[in-house]
Amino acid sequence: MPSLCPTPPRWLAFSLLAAGLAALPFLVDAGLGRSWVRLLDLALLYAILALGLNIVVGYAGLLDLGYVAFYALGAYVYAWLSSPHFGLHLPFWAVLPLGASLAALFGVLLGAPTLRLRGDYLAIVTLGFGEIIRIFLNNLNAPVNITNGPQGINLIDPVRLGSFDLSQPHELLGYTFTSIHLTYYLFLLFTLGVIFISMRLEDSRIGRAWVAIREDEVAAAATGINTRNLKLLAFAMGATFGGLAGGLFASFQGFISPESFNLMESIMILCMIVLGGMGHIPGVIFGAVVLTLLPEALRYTGDWQRELFGRIYIDPADLRMLLFGLALVAVMLYRPAGLLPSTRRRREFADAQE
Amino acid sequence: MDIFLQQLINGLVLGSVYALVALGYTMVYGILELINFAHGEITMMGAMVALAVIGALALAAPGLPGVLVLGAGLAVAIPVCVALGLLIERVAYRPLRHAPRLAPLITAIGVSIILQNIAMLIWGKQYIPFPAILPQARHTVYGASITNVQIAILLLATGIMLTLILVVRKTRLGRAMRATAQSRQVASLMGVDVNRVIAATFAIGSALAAVAGVMVSAYYGLAHYYMGFLLGLKAFSAAVLGGIGNLAGAMLGGLLLGLIESFGAGYIGDLTGGFLGSNYQDVFAFFVLITVLVFRPSGLLGVRGGERA
Amino acid sequence: MNALLTVSGVSKAFGGLQALSGISLQVHAGEIFGLIGPNGAGKTTLFNALTGLYSIDCGEIRLNGQPIEGRKPHQVLHTGLARTFQNIRLFAEMTALENVLVGRHARTRSGVVGAVLRLPATRREEADSRERAHALLQRVGIAQHAHRLARNLPYGDQRRLEIARALATEPVLLALDEPAAGMNPAERAALREMLLQLQADGLTLLLIEHDVKLIMGLCTRLAVLDYGLKIAEGTPDAVCRDPKVIAAYLGDEAI
Numbered sequence: 001m002p003s004l005c006p007t008p009p010r011w012l013a014f015s016l017l018a019a020g021l022a023a024l025p026f027l028v029d030a031g032l033g034r035s036w037v038r039l040l041d042l043a044l045l046y047a048i049l050a051l052g053l054n055i056v057v058g059y060a061g062l063l064d065l066g067y068v069a070f071y072a073l074g075a076y077v078y079a080w081l082s083s084p085h086f087g088l089h090l091p092f093w094a095v096l097p098l099g100a101s102l103a104a105l106f107g108v109l110l111g112a113p114t115l116r117l118r119g120d121y122l123a124i125v126t127l128g129f130g131e132i133i134r135i136f137l138n139n140l141n142a143p144v145n146i147t148n149g150p151q152g153i154n155l156i157d158p159v160r161l162g163s164f165d166l167s168q169p170h171e172l173l174g175y176t177f178t179s180i181h182l183t184y185y186l187f188l189l190f191t192l193g194v195i196f197i198s199m200r201l202e203d204s205r206i207g208r209a210w211v212a213i214r215e216d217e218v219a220a221a222a223t224g225i226n227t228r229n230l231k232l233l234a235f236a237m238g239a240t241f242g243g244l245a246g247g248l249f250a251s252f253q254g255f256i257s258p259e260s261f262n263l264m265e266s267i268m269i270l271c272m273i274v275l276g277g278m279g280h281i282p283g284v285i286f287g288a289v290v291l292t293l294l295p296e297a298l299r300y301t302g303d304w305q306r307e308l309f310g311r312i313y314i315d316p317a318d319l320r321m322l323l324f325g326l327a328l329v330a331v332m333l334y335r336p337a338g339l340l341p342s343t344r345r346r347r348e349f350a351d352a353q354e
Numbered sequence: 355m356d357i358f359l360q361q362l363i364n365g366l367v368l369g370s371v372y373a374l375v376a377l378g379y380t381m382v383y384g385i386l387e388l389i390n391f392a393h394g395e396i397t398m399m400g401a402m403v404a405l406a407v408i409g410a411l412a413l414a415a416p417g418l419p420g421v422l423v424l425g426a427g428l429a430v431a432i433p434v435c436v437a438l439g440l441l442i443e444r445v446a447y448r449p450l451r452h453a454p455r456l457a458p459l460i461t462a463i464g465v466s467i468i469l470q471n472i473a474m475l476i477w478g479k480q481y482i483p484f485p486a487i488l489p490q491a492r493h494t495v496y497g498a499s500i501t502n503v504q505i506a507i508l509l510l511a512t513g514i515m516l517t518l519i520l521v522v523r524k525t526r527l528g529r530a531m532r533a534t535a536q537s538r539q540v541a542s543l544m545g546v547d548v549n550r551v552i553a554a555t556f557a558i559g560s561a562l563a564a565v566a567g568v569m570v571s572a573y574y575g576l577a578h579y580y581m582g583f584l585l586g587l588k589a590f591s592a593a594v595l596g597g598i599g600n601l602a603g604a605m606l607g608g609l610l611l612g613l614i615e616s617f618g619a620g621y622i623g624d625l626t627g628g629f630l631g632s633n634y635q636d637v638f639a640f641f642v643l644i645t646v647l648v649f650r651p652s653g654l655l656g657v658r659g660g661e662r663a
Numbered sequence: 664m665n666a667l668l669t670v671s672g673v674s675k676a677f678g679g680l681q682a683l684s685g686i687s688l689q690v691h692a693g694e695i696f697g698l699i700g701p702n703g704a705g706k707t708t709l710f711n712a713l714t715g716l717y718s719i720d721c722g723e724i725r726l727n728g729q730p731i732e733g734r735k736p737h738q739v740l741h742t743g744l745a746r747t748f749q750n751i752r753l754f755a756e757m758t759a760l761e762n763v764l765v766g767r768h769a770r771t772r773s774g775v776v777g778a779v780l781r782l783p784a785t786r787r788e789e790a791d792s793r794e795r796a797h798a799l800l801q802r803v804g805i806a807q808h809a810h811r812l813a814r815n816l817p818y819g820d821q822r823r824l825e826i827a828r829a830l831a832t833e834p835v836l837l838a839l840d841e842p843a844a845g846m847n848p849a850e851r852a853a854l855r856e857m858l859l860q861l862q863a864d865g866l867t868l869l870l871i872e873h874d875v876k877l878i879m880g881l882c883t884r885l886a887v888l889d890y891g892l893k894i895a896e897g898t899p900d901a902v903c904r905d906p907k908v909i910a911a912y913l914g915d916e917a918i
Contacts, residue, residue: 224769328464
C-alpha cells in the first residue's frame with residue numbers, strides 16, 4: 001500500500017529520537033537547571049512503574065490499588081542486600097533481579113486469593129494488601145530489626161558496575177557526566193527495555209489473552225483461556241516491573257522509608273495510566289512524565305503570582321496540589337479516554353499493510 | 355471482663371461513625387457503581403466547617419450551652435456538605451456517566467485532592483482542637499467507662515440510621531432510589547427523574563458525612579485537613595465488607611470494622627504472643643476484610659453475583 | 664453410531680428452582696442436534712453446564728468418552744467443545760481478526776519469553792494463527808471486516824464472528840446458542856448454508872434455536888426441554904407429532 005504522505009525512513013526517525021534522548025539531560029540542565037534533570041530521572045522511574053501497572057490494569061483489566069507494595073519490595077530487597085543495614089554489599093546486577101523476582105513472587109501470592117473478585121472488590125483487597133505491607137515495613141524494627149521501622153534504611157549503595165561508580169562524575173569527550181546524568185542513561189536503558197517488553201507482549205498470544213479477559217472474562221474462559229493463570233501472570237509481570245523500579249529507586253535515593261510507599265503513590269501511578277491513556281504504551285509514558293513534572297512545574301505559580309499581583313498570596317507549595325487536583329478533573333472531563341488514547345486505527349492500518 | 359466491655363463500647367461508637375460514612379459510599383455505589391472517592395473529604399469538610407462555627411460561637415458568646423453551640427455547628431456544616439456533594443456530582447461525575455469506567459474514579463481522586471488542599475489553605479496544616487463545650491461526664495458501667503459524647507454518638511447514629519431505613523423503605527423518594535439502583539434505564543422509563551434521585555442520594559450521603567465528621571472530631575477532640583482520607587478508606591472498606599450497594603450491609607460492616615479495630619488493638623498482642631503490638635491494628639482490620647472477601651466475594655450481605663453466563 | 668457427547672442424568676438447581684432435572688441425551692458424531700423448548704426451559708442452562716460455566720448438582724457428561732463435568736471452561740474447550748452465546752459475547756475493543764486469534768489461544772503455546780524474544784517457534788506459530796484466522800473470517804464471510812473493532816460490526820456479522828472465534832479453537836463439537844436470533848431471512852439462509860457446510864466438513868453441531876423452520880430443515884435429530892425436563896427426543900418429524908411437545912408449545916388445552 002503506498003503511503004499517502006512521505007515519511008522519513010525508519011532509521012532516520014530512530015537516530016533522531018536516539019540523539020534527542022541522549023542530549024535531553026544536557027538540554028534540560030542548560031535550560032531549566034540541575035533539579036529538572038533529577039526530575040527527568042524520576043519521570044523515567046515512574047514510566048517503568050506505570051508500564052508495569054498498565055499490564056495489570058490496562059491490559060488484563062484488574063483494578064490494582066496496592067501496586068506500590070511491589071515497588072516497596074524491590075526497594076527494600078535492594079536496601080537489605082546493598083547497605084550497611086545488614087552489612088551486605090552485593091553488586092547491583094545481582095540485587096536488582098532478586099528484588100524483581102521477589103516482587104513477582106509476591107505478585108502471584110497476593111494475586112491468588114483475589115482471582116474470584118470483580119472490579120471494585122478487587123480494588124479494595126489489593127489496597128488492603130498494599131497497606132498491610134506498608135504497615136509491616138513500618139513496624140518490623142522489633143523484636144528483630146528488619147526494616148528499621150519508620151526511620152527507613154540509609155546509606156544504600158549507589159550503582160557500581162565494576163569500577164565504574166555511578167555516584168561519581170565522569171568526564172567524556174570534554175563533557176562532564178554527573179551522577180544524575182548517568183542515572184538518566186541507566187534509567188533510560190531500563191525504561192526502553194520495559195517498553196520493548198510491553199510492546200512485544202501486547203502484540204502476542206499472551207497480550208491478546210489479557211485483553212480478552214478484560215473485555216469479557218466468561219467469554220475468554222469459554223474460548224479456552226486459563227483465566228486464573230493469565231491473571232496471575234499479569235500480576236507477576238506488573239510486579240516484576242514494580243520491583244525493578246523499586247531497586248532503581250533505592251539505589252538512586254540512597255535512602256528509603258515506608259513513607260515513600262503509601263497508598264497515594266499507588267493512586268498516582270493509576271492516575272498516570274488513566275490520564276495518559278490506559279492500555280496504550282505511548283499514552284502511559286506520557287501520563288507518567290506529565291504527572292511527575294506537573295507538581296514541580298506548578299511551583300512556578302509563585303513567580304506568576306509575583307508578576308501578576310506584585311506579591312505572593314498563596315505559598316506555591318500549598319497551591320500546587322490544589323492545581324494538580326483541578327488538572328486531574330479537567331483532563332478527565334475533556335478527555336475521558338486519556339490524553340493519548342489508543343486509537344487502534346494505527347494498529348488496524350499497520351495490520352492492513354502486512 | 356471490664357476490658358472486654360470497654361473495647362465493646364469503643365468499638366460500637368467508632369463503628370457507628372464508620373457506618374454513617376459507609377452509608378454514603380454504599381448509596382452512591384448502589385446507584386452509580388462509582389466509588390465516590392471524595393466522600394471522606396466531605397466528612398472532613400463537615401468537621402472543619404462545624405469546628406469553625408463552634409469556635410467562632412464559643413468566642414462570641416461564651417455563655418451559650420454546649421448543645422446549642424454544637425447544634426449551630428451542625429446546622430451550618432450539613433448544608434455546606436450537601437451543597438458540596440451536589441456540586442461534585444454535577445461537575446465531576448454527571449458528565450462522565452457514559453465515559454470509560456475508570457474516568458470518574460480519577461475525577462473523584464482529583465476532587466478529593468482539591469478539597470483537601472482547599473481545607474488546608476483555609477484552616478492550615480495544624481490539628482484543630484475541638485473546644486471544650488460539651489460536659490465531659492464519665493459514667494461507669496460494670497467497670498467500663500462511657501462518656502456523654504460516646505452516648506450521644508451512639509444514640510444519634512442509631513436514630514439517623516433508623517430514619518434512613520424508613521425513608522428508603524416507605525417514601526416515594528426511597529422507592530425511586532431503589533428502582534434507580536435496580537436499573538437506571540427502566541426507572542427513567544417508569545417516570546423516575548433519575549438525575550433528581552442521584553442528586554438526592556448525594557445530598558443524603560453528604561448530610562450523613564457532615565454529622566459523622568462532627569462526631570469523629572468530637573470523639574477524638576480534634577480535626578485535621580487530612581483526616582478524611584483514612585476515615586474514608588475505612589468507611590469504604592466497611593461498605594465493601596458488608597456488601598457494597600446494600601444499606602444494611604454498610605451499617606453491619608461499619609459496626610464490625612469498629613469492633614474489629616477496637617478488639618484488634620486490645621487483643622492483638624495476646625493473640626500473637628506479643629509478636630505484634632497494637633500498631634498492627636490496621637493490619638488486623640484489612641486482614642479480616644480480605645479474608646471475608648476471599649470467602650464471600652460480594653461481602654457479607656451482598657447479593658451473590660453468581661456465575662454470569 | 665458412536666456417541667460424541669453423552670449427557671446422563673444431569674440436574675442443576677438454582678435455590679429452589681430446578682433448572683435441569685435428570686437430563687440425558689446423546690449427540691452422535693457428524694450430526695446436527697437441535698435443542699428446542701419454550702423460554703426458560705433450561706436450554707441455555709444445559710449449555711452452560713456442558714461448557715463448564717455452571718457446576719452441575721449430579722449427573723455425568725462425556726465428550727469422546729472423557730468425563731468433562733466439573734471441569735473448568737477452558738479445560739472443556741481443550742477437549743473439543745466450543746460454543747457461542749445467545750447474547751453475543753465478543754471482545755468488543757479487539758478487531759475481528761484479534762477475536763479469532765484469541766480463539767487460537769488454546770491450540771498454541773508460546774509464552775512470555777517466546778513473545779518478548781520473538782523466537783522462531785513463536786513467529787511460526789503466530790504466522791500460522793494469522794493465516795488460519797484470516798481463512799476462518801473468509802469462511803464465515805466477513806474477511807472484509809478483519810481490521811474493524813468487533814463492537815462496530817453489524818449484528819449479523821457479530822454472530823458470524825463469534826462462530827469464527829469458536830471454530831478457531833478446532834472443536835469436534837460446536838454448540839451454538841440461537842445463532843439465527845435477530846437475523847433477517849437472507850442472513851438466515853446464509854447461516855443455514857454455512858452450518859451445513861460445517862457438517863459436511865465433519866463437525867458435529869449442537870444447536871439451540873427458536874426458528875422452527877430453520878431447525879426442522881437442518882437438524883438430524885432434536886430434543887425438547889420443558890421446565891428443565893426432556894420431554895421428547897427424535898427426528899424432527901417424530902418430535903413435531905409428539906403430543907407432549909405440542910402441549911408444551913401451545914398449552915394444555917390444545918390436546
